[in-house]
Amino acid sequence: xxxxxxxLVRDLTLLLRRRGxxxxxxxxxxxxxxxxxxxxxxxxxLLAVIAxxxxxxxxxxxxxxxxxxxxxxxxDDGSLxxxxxxxxxxxxxxxxxxxxxWLLTGLPLALMAPVLGIMLALPAGSYxxxxxxxxxxxxxxxxxxxxGAALTVGLARGGVLLSLLVLPLYIPVLIFGAGxxxxxxxxxxxxxxxxxxxxxxxxxxxxxxxxxxxxxRISING
Amino acid sequence: xxxxxxxxxxxxxxxxxxxxxxxxxxxxSGEIVRIEGPxxxxxxxxxxxxxxxxxxYQGELFWNGAAMNDAREHFLANLLYLxxxxxxxxxxxxxxxxxxxxxxSGESNEESSGANGHEEQRLDALExxxxxxxEDVPAGQLSAGQQRRVALARLTLTPRALWVLDEPFxxxxxxxxxxxxRQLVAHAQSGGCVLVTTHHExxxxxxxxxxxLG
Numbered sequence: 001x002x003x004x005x006x007x008l009v010r011d012l013t014l015l016l017r018r019r020g021x022x023x024x025x026x027x028x029x030x031x032x033x034x035x036x037x038x039x040x041x042x043x044x045x046l047l048a049v050i051a052x053x054x055x056x057x058x059x060x061x062x063x064x065x066x067x068x069x070x071x072x073x074x075x076d077d078g079s080l081x082x083x084x085x086x087x088x089x090x091x092x093x094x095x096x097x098x099x100x101x102w103l104l105t106g107l108p109l110a111l112m113a114p115v116l117g118i119m120l121a122l123p124a125g126s127y128x129x130x131x132x133x134x135x136x137x138x139x140x141x142x143x144x145x146x147x148g149a150a151l152t153v154g155l156a157r158g159g160v161l162l163s164l165l166v167l168p169l170y171i172p173v174l175i176f177g178a179g180x181x182x183x184x185x186x187x188x189x190x191x192x193x194x195x196x197x198x199x200x201x202x203x204x205x206x207x208x209x210x211x212x213x214x215x216x217r218i219s220i221n222g
Numbered sequence: 223x224x225x226x227x228x229x230x231x232x233x234x235x236x237x238x239x240x241x242x243x244x245x246x247x248x249x250x251s252g253e254i255v256r257i258e259g260p261x262x263x264x265x266x267x268x269x270x271x272x273x274x275x276x277x278x279y280q281g282e283l284f285w286n287g288a289a290m291n292d293a294r295e296h297f298l299a300n301l302l303y304l305x306x307x308x309x310x311x312x313x314x315x316x317x318x319x320x321x322x323x324x325x326x327s328g329e330s331n332e333e334s335s336g337a338n339g340h341e342e343q344r345l346d347a348l349e350x351x352x353x354x355x356x357e358d359v360p361a362g363q364l365s366a367g368q369q370r371r372v373a374l375a376r377l378t379l380t381p382r383a384l385w386v387l388d389e390p391f392x393x394x395x396x397x398x399x400x401x402x403x404r405q406l407v408a409h410a411q412s413g414g415c416v417l418v419t420t421h422h423e424x425x426x427x428x429x430x431x432x433x434x435l436g
Contacts, residue, residue, distance in 0.1 A: 006325030014313045078307025081275060086326045087299045093326075221278055 003088040004096045011100040014073075021069060022104050025062040029109055032058040033116040044121035051120035052181035055130060056137075059109045060174055063138055066105045067145040068162055070097065071153040071216070080153070084220055091209035094216065098146045098208070106138025126184035129194075136197040137177040143201075143208035144169045150215035173200055224251045225286060225300065225383050225415060227272065232281035234267055241267055242435055245281070251383070254406055254416040254430045263436030265419040266306065266388055272417065273303045273386045299328070302382035304390055308373035312362030316353055316372045319361055320344045320379055327380040347375040352398065367393040377405060383414045391422040 015022055036054055037047060074080040083093055113134050114127040122130065148166035152158030180193035229247040233240065241264030249255050257265045270276040272283070274294065283290035285297040310319050324340060348357055351371040361369055370393050377385065385406075391399050403425060406416050410429045424430060 002325045003328065006322050010311070010314065010318070010322045013318065014311060017313045073311075076307070077311065078305050078309035079311065081303070081305050081307075082309045082323070082326070084275065085273065085298060085301060085303050087295065087328055088326065217277075221276055 001088070001092060003086065004092050007083075007093050007096040008100060011097055012103070015100065015104050021066075022108075025066040025105050026108055026112060028065060029058050029062040029112060030116060032061070033119060037119060047121045048123050048185070051117060051122045052126070052130070052178045052185065054120060055113050055117060055122070056134070056174055056178040056181070059113060059134055059138065060141060060170060062109055063105055063141045064145065064163060064166065064170075066101070067142075067149045067166070068152075068159045070101055070146055070149040075153045075219075080216065081220065084216060090213040090216065094146065094150070094212040095209045098142050098212070101146070102139050102142040106142055107135060109138055110134035122181075123185045126181050129184040129190050130181050133177045133180040133190075133194065133197060136194065136201055137173045140173050140197070140201045140204045141170060143204040144173075147208055147211045147215055150212045150219060152219075153216070154219040173197065176200070224413075226250050226284075227297075227384065227415070227417075228284040228287075229272065230282045230284070232268075232271065232279060232283075234264060234271060234276075234279045236264070236267065247272075247433065249384075249415050249417060251413045251415055252410050252429060254410045254418065254424075254427065256424060256430060256432050257417070257419045257435060258432055259435030265435060268435065269303075269386055269388050269417065269419060273301060274298070275303075297384075300383045301386065302376060302380060302384070303386045303388075304373055304376070305388050306392075308369050310361045310369050310372050312360065314361060315358045316348055316361055316364070316375070317341075317344055317357045319372055320347060320375060323376050324379055327382075343379060344375075347379040348372070350378050351375045351401075365393075367395060367398070370394055371398065374402065377409075385409060385414065385416045385418075387416065387418045389420055390418065391420050 033055065040046065040050075071080060074083065084090060086093065110131050113130050117127055117130055145166050148162045151165065152162045155161065176193050176196045180190050180197065183190045183193055227247075227249040229245060232245040232247065233243040235241065245268075257268060259265050267276060271279045274290065274297065285293040290297065321340070321344060324344065345357065348354060351374050353368060353371055353375070356364060356368065361372060364372070370390075374390065390402060394402065399422060406418065407427055407429060410416055
């Protein structure tokens with residue numbers, strides 16, 4: 001699909017030229033994680049207990065923060081109308097936009113998490129699982145979040161509404177994502193958790209593009 | 223190929239006010255249809271309804287005799303819509319902007335011309351709208367009129383039968399306006415149709431038809 005590839009290339013180029021927007025969620029992630037040892041206690045044993053949950057919550061919020069801009073600039077400059085009027089299937093084109101969002105938000109967050117894990121004294125042996133669970137999980141987060149972003153793009157201050165819409169749907173991903181890291185620390189099998197994360201991703205990959213397309217159509221009608 | 227966009231008993235309500243009611247429209251190949259009316263009379267809404275963006279209306283639309291819902295794919299493959307906002311990304315150069323539109327329009331599926339041929343076409347289209355030399359300048363640094371011209375380059379770049387243009391003359395200089403008018407007439411003469419709103423006085427032409435709103 002040439003149009004899908006062109007949309008991927010276009011969005012990647014645009015975001016790489018505006019590095020600040022790409023760095024924002026990463027900086028937020030790093031800041032939040034840095035503050036916890038200072039505020040709670042530098043005791044490694046205590047930190048190790050809460051580290052998986054903290055890392056996952058902070059990564060989830062960082063991903064959520066960056067969602068609002070997903071369709072915003074396209075809506076403002078009129079490209080979104082053109083996207084909707086393209087003879088190509090809108091679901092495929094929006095999937096390309098979501099893929100770019102994951103590549104430049106979810107994936108960097110997943111790669112950065114192990115480094116921040118050191119700061120929280122995350123026990124050895126769980127680092128790879130942390131990155132893997134985040135990589136899988138953030139892909140679902142991007143897909144689900146894009147539905148909310150598409151629904152609220154027509155609103156001037158859609159940010160809060162977007163969080164309210166999307167957060168309940170994020171809970172399963174958070175539970176199994178943090179659960180996977182916890183299981184790795186305890187030495188239990190992580191396969192079940194990762195399999196469920198994969199299943200969540202497969203389900204959102206199948207359903208979310210259609211929901212995003214329908215939501216965009218509703219938003220442009222407003 | 224003869225094309226025909228029909229609307230029957232079209233009505234649109236905004237904020238408890240009827241923009242238009244009982245509107246019957248026939249737009250055929252070889253016509254330039256100008257929608258007229260004061261500000262707020264529903265010109266843009268009408269264009270958005272006719273181009274299939276707004277679904278909040280009463281009445282029926284037909285494309286070549288088939289109901290719009292059934293013929294939507296064929297309709298979109300023949301439509302070029304230029305809205306109020308030019309749809310130009312300020313972070314991309316005019317060439318990159320056009321590359322996206324070219325790929326989006328599906329023209330690139332034709333293997334005949336190859337990648338270089340497409341770049342050639344984009345350069346030609348930009349030269350045609352007087353932007354030679356600005357190909358690689360970020361669109362954000364161009365003036366409003368130049369950005370509008372980048373959008374207008376799509377008229378040459380992606381051949382489409384039905385042009386729906388919302389205020390295409392905005393921010394364009396006198397010379398550019400004359401060029402664009404000639405382009406509209408040429409398009410109608412070669413069997414396309416043009417649906418346009420503008421406050422600019424179009425030169426009288428036997429192909430021109432007016433529809434007044436409000």
